[in-house]
Amino acid sequence: MAKIKIDHRKCTGCRLCEMACSLQHVENTFQPSRSRIRVFVHENLYFPVIAGPYTEAACNLQHVTMVDGQEFDACIFCRASCPVKPIFKEPDTGIPLKCDFCGEPPDPQCVSVCMNEALVLVEEEENKPQEKAG
Amino acid sequence: MDGWVGKILRVDLTTGNCTEEDLDLGLAKKFVGGSGLGTKILYDEIDPNIDALSPENKLIFATGPLTGTGAICGSRYMVITKSPLTDCVTSSNSGGYFGPELKFAGYDMIIFEGKAPEPIYLTVFDHQVELRSAKHLWGKDVPEVEKCIRSEASSPWEAEGTKILSIGQAGENLVKMSCIMNDTTRALGRSGVGAVMGSKNLKAVAVRGRKGVRVYDSQGFKDEMHAFLKDMQEVESIGWKARFNFGTWVIIQAMVNMRMLPTRNFQAGIIEGVPTPPEMREQILVKERSCFSCPFAGGRGSRITDPEFEGEGEGPEHESYTMLGPNCGITDLAAVTKASYICNEKGMDTISTGSTIACTMELYERGYIPEKDVPFPIRFGDKYAMVKLVEMMATREGIGDLLAEGSYRLAEHYGQPDVSMTVKKHEMPALHPQGYQGLALSYSTSNRGACHTKCNMVFGKRFEVEGTAELVKKGQDYTALLDAAGACWSIYSATRYLDDHLVRALETCTGAGYTKEVAMRTGERIYNLQRLFNLRAGITGNDDTLPRRILETPLLDGDNEGKVVMLGKMLPEYYQLRGWDKSGVPTPGKLEELGLTEEGGLLWQK
Numbered sequence: 001m002a003k004i005k006i007d008h009r010k011c012t013g014c015r016l017c018e019m020a021c022s023l024q025h026v027e028n029t030f031q032p033s034r035s036r037i038r039v040f041v042h043e044n045l046y047f048p049v050i051a052g053p054y055t056e057a058a059c060n061l062q063h064v065t066m067v068d069g070q071e072f073d074a075c076i077f078c079r080a081s082c083p084v085k086p087i088f089k090e091p092d093t094g095i096p097l098k099c100d101f102c103g104e105p106p107d108p109q110c111v112s113v114c115m116n117e118a119l120v121l122v123e124e125e126e127n128k129p130q131e132k133a134g
Numbered sequence: 135m136d137g138w139v140g141k142i143l144r145v146d147l148t149t150g151n152c153t154e155e156d157l158d159l160g161l162a163k164k165f166v167g168g169s170g171l172g173t174k175i176l177y178d179e180i181d182p183n184i185d186a187l188s189p190e191n192k193l194i195f196a197t198g199p200l201t202g203t204g205a206i207c208g209s210r211y212m213v214i215t216k217s218p219l220t221d222c223v224t225s226s227n228s229g230g231y232f233g234p235e236l237k238f239a240g241y242d243m244i245i246f247e248g249k250a251p252e253p254i255y256l257t258v259f260d261h262q263v264e265l266r267s268a269k270h271l272w273g274k275d276v277p278e279v280e281k282c283i284r285s286e287a288s289s290p291w292e293a294e295g296t297k298i299l300s301i302g303q304a305g306e307n308l309v310k311m312s313c314i315m316n317d318t319t320r321a322l323g324r325s326g327v328g329a330v331m332g333s334k335n336l337k338a339v340a341v342r343g344r345k346g347v348r349v350y351d352s353q354g355f356k357d358e359m360h361a362f363l364k365d366m367q368e369v370e371s372i373g374w375k376a377r378f379n380f381g382t383w384v385i386i387q388a389m390v391n392m393r394m395l396p397t398r399n400f401q402a403g404i405i406e407g408v409p410t411p412p413e414m415r416e417q418i419l420v421k422e423r424s425c426f427s428c429p430f431a432g433g434r435g436s437r438i439t440d441p442e443f444e445g446e447g448e449g450p451e452h453e454s455y456t457m458l459g460p461n462c463g464i465t466d467l468a469a470v471t472k473a474s475y476i477c478n479e480k481g482m483d484t485i486s487t488g489s490t491i492a493c494t495m496e497l498y499e500r501g502y503i504p505e506k507d508v509p510f511p512i513r514f515g516d517k518y519a520m521v522k523l524v525e526m527m528a529t530r531e532g533i534g535d536l537l538a539e540g541s542y543r544l545a546e547h548y549g550q551p552d553v554s555m556t557v558k559k560h561e562m563p564a565l566h567p568q569g570y571q572g573l574a575l576s577y578s579t580s581n582r583g584a585c586h587t588k589c590n591m592v593f594g595k596r597f598e599v600e601g602t603a604e605l606v607k608k609g610q611d612y613t614a615l616l617d618a619a620g621a622c623w624s625i626y627s628a629t630r631y632l633d634d635h636l637v638r639a640l641e642t643c644t645g646a647g648y649t650k651e652v653a654m655r656t657g658e659r660i661y662n663l664q665r666l667f668n669l670r671a672g673i674t675g676n677d678d679t680l681p682r683r684i685l686e687t688p689l690l691d692g693d694n695e696g697k698v699v700m701l702g703k704m705l706p707e708y709y710q711l712r713g714w715d716k717s718g719v720p721t722p723g724k725l726e727e728l729g730l731t732e733e734g735g736l737l738w739q740k
């Protein structure tokens with residue numbers, strides 16, 4: 001089973017992945033707000049996050065994540081389409097967005113334009129149990 | 135409408151009125167966008183003879199159709215205004231994320247006019263436009279301004295998603311080489327555009343948007359993206375890996391190899407002790423950074439550990455290193471990096487800043503500056519003096535006040551205008567023109583004064599005069615097109631190989647009928663329109679020249695030995711190829727051919 005492997009240290013913040021994803025899902029249009037992958041950019045940190053399941057309510061838990069020696073609000077790296085986040089929602093309707101792996105078989109457009117190998121498609125031989133959506 | 139988003143935002147700073155206008159599609163096709171459409175609007179709306187720092191000047195931020203698309207390196211936007219440094223029309227270009235975000239917020243362009251009664255900044259969030267007081271931001275430098283504005287956002291994604299341009303203290307102080315910074319370390323760099331913004335009491339613009347940019351032929355566009363990425367991996371001359379590893383530092387090495395690294399105010403073309411790209415990488419690099427849609431990641435997130443000059447930021451790029459370093463007789467990477475950080479924070483063009491300091495050093499060493507005028511000796515090679523002078527220029531402290539006027543006015547003040555290494559009062563960049571005849575011709579004729587970004591870098595044989603005029607003309611027209619389209623000069627001018635990619639991206643993006651021929655003609659039209667503006671502003675063919683030293687005193691190093699610039703030979707041929715008369719004025723026939731008859735009429739109307 002194929003997986004996208006993200007190595008944020010290799011990401012340079014070009015956002016071509018956002019561009020490719022939105023062109024794939026929105027007719028004739030480049031629109032990062034409708035992309036299923038978003039890259040968080042802060043100084044020297046570039047962190048791609050791929051949209052996962054929708055959640056109705058925010059977690060109660062408050063926590064921080066250390067990345068490359070800096071503390072960040074953990075919600076930044078969470079893939080849920082969640083009420084506390086302005087991303088992973090259709091801007092006009094609020095309908096949650098979720099990565100669909102660009103169809104079946106997977107043809108991830110984001111990976112196809114990531115020249116720096118921050119996103120790579122890896123094949124895994126044995127089928128591991130899939131995470132539940134929703 | 136494809137490529138263009140179709141709206142212009144006009145902000146009258148005097149009254150606070152913000153209005154939305156439809157983009158005229160006919161004009162857009164004719165002038166594309168960016169510097170092309172921006173120059174057209176400036177040409178139509180202001181008298182080129184006005185004082186650049188008066189409320190009558192306008193400040194136009196313009197994207198191109200490729201800005202904010204997946205076009206490779208489609209990150210660029212431009213500011214178009216009359217320059218206070220040169221009195222020419224200028225178009226300064228920047229990458230980062232601001233330009234694309236402006237289009238996502240729904241605008242191709244923002245036109246600022248008038249002058250705000252007190253400091254303000256503009257926010258544009260999805261067509262929601264608001265002018266806010268910037269009293270609390272005035273006096274602050276660029277990183278702090280961005281931090282302050284971001285602190286108002288309700289989530290980290292919104293904070294970081296807000297893209298900001300601003301001026302630092304230099305722009306507020308009307309420093310004639312001040313720039314406008316976006317994304318903290320990217321600059322709309324040259325010609326003093328920051329001072330124009332400062333003169334309008336406009337501190338910053340913050341944009342955020344969720345809209346999209348439509349393209350005409352989605353499949354064709356996508357194919358072109360992938361064709362580019364494929365070539366990038368396969369064609370050596372595009373230099374992908376070298377750019378990724380070393381950014382523009384590879385140019386420093388090339389200049390060292392060719393002995394055309396401006397040294398001690400252009401008196402030489404080489405200096406001992408310049409670190410190699412791998413050494414620079416090892417000493418200061420923290421992170422390779424991209425602009426929007428750019429896989430090359432030539433931006434250098436960097437850090438200085440030397441306790442004397444400690445700091446963190448981005449760069450220095452080739453231009454910054456050379457002009458603040460070797461051109462001032464300095465090679466110390468830490469000191470130069472520090473100076474370049476200060477320039478970024480205060481919002482100052484590193485090229486003009488470095489060149490003006492070098493000019494000061496030469497004037498001082500030759501005894502033209504009396505001791506009473508200087509707070510400390512200002513000699514070539516003195517890194518402490520250099521760093522200190524950068525600060526003094528930004529705040530106009532002491533002799534910094536005079537330096538802030540640029541090297542031409544400084545040298546003229548001391549009765550030695552020939553010591554200023556400028557064309558049309560614009561400091562020459564970090565490629566020594568005596569090492570390339572074509573480069574020299576492009577500096578002398580460039581519409582914004584000496585500049586490396588207004589002509590293709592490929593010049594054929596270095597010392598050959600034959601055929602050079604034609605290469606320069608073509609390079610300038612092509613670059614005018616690039617600047618209008620919203621693509622990155624640094625990449626698309628690296629090799630002629632990329633012309634086709636640009637035209638294909640532009641055509642699949644807009645569907646406006648840009649064949650290669652139409653596209654190049656469009657570039658030529660834009661170039662001629664800029665020329666018309668300058669002629670009306672009183673800049674003539676007599677100004678198409680170079681500093682006397684470059685024309686008369688040969689360099690002593692390597693291949694350049696004994697070479698001076700043969701401008702007298704190249705210029706008449708260049709004018710002829712351009713369809714201009716002997717004094718460098720476009721002929722009515724040429725203007726008619728380019729569809730500029732009406733614009734040309736204003737020249738003779740005076």
Ligand code: SF4
Nearest residue numbers: 011012014015017114
């Ligand atoms: S395409 Fe790759 S390098 Fe570029 S932003 Fe996306 S993940 Fe990062």
Ligand code: SF4
Nearest residue numbers: 058059075078080082
């Ligand atoms: S963004 Fe993720 S971590 Fe944060 S509250 Fe929502 S679901 Fe929880």
Ligand code: SF4
Nearest residue numbers: 021099101102108110
């Ligand atoms: S795999 Fe497809 S849907 Fe998922 S983030 Fe990448 S481009 Fe978007």
